Amino acid sequence: MIEARDLRKEYGDFAAVEGSTFAVDAGEVFGIIGPNGAGKTTTLKMLAGLLEPTAGSATVAGYDAEDTEMRKRLGFLPEESPLYEEMTPLSYLRFFADLYDVPRSVADDRIDETLSELDLEHRTRQLGDMSKGMKRKVAIARSLINDPDVLIYDEPASGLDPLTTNYIIQFTERLAEEGKTIVFSAHNLFHVESICDRVAIMNEGEIVAKGDLDALQREYGDTEYHVYTTVEVPDSVRENGQYRRVVESMDAVESVREAAEAAGGEVADIRTEESSLEEVFLNVAESGRRRSEA
Structure with missing residues (x-):
């Protein structure tokens, strides 16, 4: 069209x-x-x-x-x-x-x-x-x-x-x-x-x-996984009666699960958060700036 x-x-x-x-x-x-x-x-x-x-x-x-x-x-x-x-x-x-x-x-x-x-x-x-x-x-x-x-x-x-x-x-x-x-x-x-x-x-x-x-999010954005556990694991913070740790890959999610089980607990929830279009735009602009300065 x-x-x-x-x-x-x-x-x-x-x-x-x-x-x-x-x-x-x-x-x-x-x-x-x-x-x-x-x-x-x-x-x-x-x-x-x-x-x-x-x-x-x-x-x-x-x-x-x-x-x-x-x-x-x-x-x-x-x-x-x-x-x-x-x-x-x-x-x-x-x-x-x-x-x-x-x-x-x-x-x-x-x-x-x-x-x-x-x-x-x-x-x-x-x-x-x-x-x-x-x-x-x-x-x-x-x-x-x-x-x-x-x-x-x-x-x-x-x-x-x-x-x-x-x-x-x-x-x-x-x-x-x-x-x-x-x-x-x-x-x-x-x-x-x-x-x-x-x-x-x-x-x-x-x-x-x-x-x-x-597609833009995959190329220029970031994905975070907020893993909520019933017990404290390394680098987690207490939140609403659970413990939350933010990681950037599914391999890291699995490591949190293993740490929780080793401490006698489990993963209660996993929430995925992706970059907004504004964050993608800022990443694209920053990438262009670095290329122009190279």
Whole structure:
């Protein structure tokens, strides 16, 4: 559904994106993460046809990203999305429906359904009198007015309160369940971890790692085993009436079991804890820093 090949964007002598290559399957949720200035927004704008690549190519829904026909299949949400503040949500969304040649009856049904799902009640209030969260919901509704196959969202919950943020993330999940192909960036890695099938990690204009979360965790993360015993074993700490020791391999787990049995006890529980996406990201960034300094 989306394919980027050796995407590069230069501004003078500065390369904002360097040779990015990735593909997103139909119905997949693909996250692009990285620090500020990593090249995330530039990449998304090239996919959306808003920036012309210096080199490389991108296709979306079978069209070249710069083909105007592609826009009919795409819903794009920029990080900053100013609205026409003198309009109401209804007039604003009807205006964009007209731009996409969506029949009024179809548009009104689609607007009503989308705003209901987004829990936006104030449909005749001027946009200038609305909160940032309400405006963001209207901007999301605008991205759906043409019933696109592909959604490209740049920080969809940027700067919103936690309640609105969670609501928008849940709405994005529902869009994925409906079969939409979604590419989005986000600073909150917990949200990326909860919704994405795969992620690409960018740093200084390059994709430094990509894959599904399990694969990234195996390559860049750490796994710890918290072994709870009924008796004290070496290097354990007392916790809630038991003893806990943290080890990093199944061989070490077996050694703890043997030590517990030798002391007249047993293993009561074993809990596995893996690195979060944030920890994986930090490990990837640190690995890249070491390579650049070598």
